[in-house]
Amino acid sequence: MLLTKTQAIIRLVTVDILFTDQEKCNLFYRYGEESKGELAPTLNPDKELYKKLESINMLFCAGAYEGELLVGFIAAMVTPLPHYTSIMGATIDSFYVAPEYRKFGLGKRLLAVAEEKAIILGAEMSFMSAPIDSRLAKAASLFGYRPTTKVYTKKLKC
Numbered sequence: 258m259l260l261t262k263t264q265a266i267i268r269l270v271t272v273d274i275l276f277t278d279q280e281k282c283n284l285f286y287r288y289g290e291e292s293k294g295e296l297a298p299t300l301n302p303d304k305e306l307y308k309k310l311e312s313i314n315m316l317f318c319a320g321a322y323e324g325e326l327l328v329g330f331i332a333a334m335v336t337p338l339p340h341y342t343s344i345m346g347a348t349i350d351s352f353y354v355a356p357e358y359r360k361f362g363l364g365k366r367l368l369a370v371a372e373e374k375a376i377i378l379g380a381e382m383s384f385m386s387a388p389i390d391s392r393l394a395k396a397a398s399l400f401g402y403r404p405t406t407k408v409y410t411k412k413l414k415c
Contacts, residue, residue, distance in 0.1 A: 263361045265323045267370050272307045275318045278327040288330075288353035292388055297410075302351075310334060314378060319370045321354065321363045329354035331367040335378040347375035349385040352393065359392075368400050 270278070279285050289300025310316035315336055321329035332351040338344045349371065354363045372383055385402050387393035397404075 263323055263328075263358055263363070265321045265328055265358065265361065265363055267319055267321050267363070267366045269370065269374065270318050270320045272304065272311045272316070272318060275320060275327075275330055275332070276302075276304050276307075278320060278322075278325075279330065282326060282328070282355070284327055284330065284353065284355065287355065288351065291353070292391070292393075307332070316350070317371075317374050317378075319367055319374070321358070321367055323358070328358040329363050329367055331371045333371045333375055333383075335375050335380045338382070344381050345379040347372070347378075347380035347383040349383065352385070364396065365400060 285300060285302060293300070307316060311318075316332060316334045318330060318332045320327050330351065330353055331349065334348045334350055335345055336348070338346045349368075352364070352367065354367070375383060383402070385393075385397055385400075386408055387397060
């Protein structure tokens, strides 16, 4: 489907709402397929862990909605940074906009809502990782992120 405009709105949502709403359009599956890397396992989110982190204000979610349809989402964790006394950091855990809704600024709007919420929760820095050469890796600098580290992955168990 080729869209020429969207009326999508961004709103903070609970883990329960995000998990329920994504089922209508299989958004987690689409996200998993696009973001998987050579060593990454199949996406299998632990809803109970997400809910536990949410209950202690260490995780929050936002969704982009076209009417009642979830077309994008972001989940972020705000945690202390052990290397730096008294500094909190936000880590973007999951970030996805359905391909047919890209080019409308929804990713930028989702990220802005997440960064605002992270600041309210005390974060001074935000971290985002992306598969090498992915769309997100290419767009990160447009969102004001810059490469500072490379993450290396090694599979330890077969």
